[in-house]
Amino acid sequence: MCTTCGCGNTSYLSIAKPGEKPMNIDPMKLHLLDDHKHTHGHGHSSSHQQNRIIELEKDILGSNNLIAERNRTYFKAKNITAFNLVSSPGSGKTSLLVRTLTDLGTQIKFSVIEGDQQTMQDANRISATQIPVIQINTGQACHLDSDMVDKALQALMPPEESILFIENVGNLVCPAMFDLGEETRVVVISVTEGDDKPLKYPDMFSTAQLCLINKIDLLDYVDFSIEKVKENxxxxNHHLKFMELSATKGTGMEQWYDFLKNTLHKPV
Amino acid sequence: MHELSIVLSIVDIAEEEAQKAGVDNFSKIVLEIGSQSGIVLEALHFAWSSGVKDSVLSKAKLEVSQIQAIARCEECQHEFNAETLYDSCPRCNDAFTELISGKELKIKSLELE
Structure with missing residues (x-):
């Protein structure tokens, strides 16, 4: 079983570009530092050592955080602005990306990493916009981690001075704990969800910098208050910024596009 | 259920330490987990036995020291025990508070027999 993502032997992690054969990655080789191997201690425990205590004080997520920092440095060196998009399943992350890439694809260089448990569906939707994309299928795992992103980056090779969207697995709980090295974490909530969702899933809202409220074209049909969701x-997270939009109808997208254009890094 | 991932990350660190120390197993592990770390202790305990199977922690006693989350009010600087990420200040009722502890997620110590 994989020691990072918990996926079982029968369900390997795989990454693939649309139209190409998926590359399976042995989860055992995926995580931690490159020189780390799954070995058991084969030394000789001496019987005369009594209750020796190793004071470790070590961060459990340390290896994920270390690789996330490596990714962040890579992005910085290449002037890549990386976004980690998180939400519940069905909030419209992929539709938002498809619309954004279609509208801005000729003005800004983009690339996309898609994370889902199974299927190439999302990568195929992105690929139809002619933007480079790679799909990570996490198998049993409920989130992306920094090492999966590192592996995907090596296959994707995002261009310099570009925007990279990492669409996380649709899940409002687990992805909150895993830094991928992104510059900005964007939480997407749609008006068909409850406006009390931030209170029910606080971790995700506490770690995001931007909240996109999607599907505002449906506001007349649902019992959802924009004011209430913002208040919650x-x-x-009182630093959180908001944008209201409809990815399918195009309402409010200008603000999002201006924001994206302003985040582009130029070489110094 | 990211708790299983967490258990498996713990196993990784313990395996590395076992190699350094030249031992085959540990008798006890002490974790420090903040009450707002995003870890559900019941889920952690549930995932523990399957996660540590056949590892250097398979016989280790698990001890969790839970750290109470403490928030500080940005308005009046009062520090108080935070039960949620959105507790208002009990003294001035201001909603602008920051956690100053409670996010801990670490291995405090490993014990060898």
Whole structure:
């Protein structure tokens, strides 16, 4: 069983570009530093050592955080602005990306990493916009981690001075704990979800910098208050910024596009 | 259920330490987990036995020291025990508070027999 993502032997992690054969990655080789191997201690425990205590004080997520920092340095060196998009399943992350890439694809260089448990569906949707994309299928795992992103980056090779979207596995709980090396974490919530969602899933809202409220074209049909959701989210994270939009109808997308254009890094 | 991933990350670190120390197993492990770390202790305990199977932690006693989350009010600087990420300040009722502890997620120590 994989020691990072918990996926079982029968369900390997795989990464693939649309139209190409998926590359399976042995989860045992995926994580931690490159020189790390799964070996058991084969030394000789001496019987005269009594209750020796190793004071470790070590961060459990340390290896994920280390690789995330490596990714972040890579992005910085190449002037890549990386976004980690998180949300519940069905909030419209992929539709938002497809619209964004279609509208801005000629002005800005983009690339996309898609994370899902199974299927190439999302990567195929992105690929139809002619933007380079790679799909990570996490198998049993409920989130992307920094090492999966590192492996995907090596296959994707995002261009310099570009924007990279990492669409995380649709899950409002687990991805919150795993830094991928992104510059900005964007949490997407749609108006068909409850406006109390930030209170129910506070970790995700506390770690994001931007909240996109999607599907606002449906506001007339649902019992959802924009004011309420903002109030709830700000209780958890008072630094959080908001944008209201509809990815399918195009409402409010200009603000998002201006934001993206302003995040582009130029070489110094 | 990211707790299983967490258990497996713990196993990784312990395997590395076992190699350094030249031992085959540990008798006890002490974790420090903040009450707002995103870890559900019941889920961690549930994932523990399957996660540590056949590892240097398979016989180790698991001890979790839970750290109470403490928040500080940005308005009046009052520090208080935070039960959620959105507790208002109990003294001035201001909602702008920051956690100053409670996010801990670490291995404090490993014990060899």
């Amino acid at each position: 989210a700000l209780k958890i």
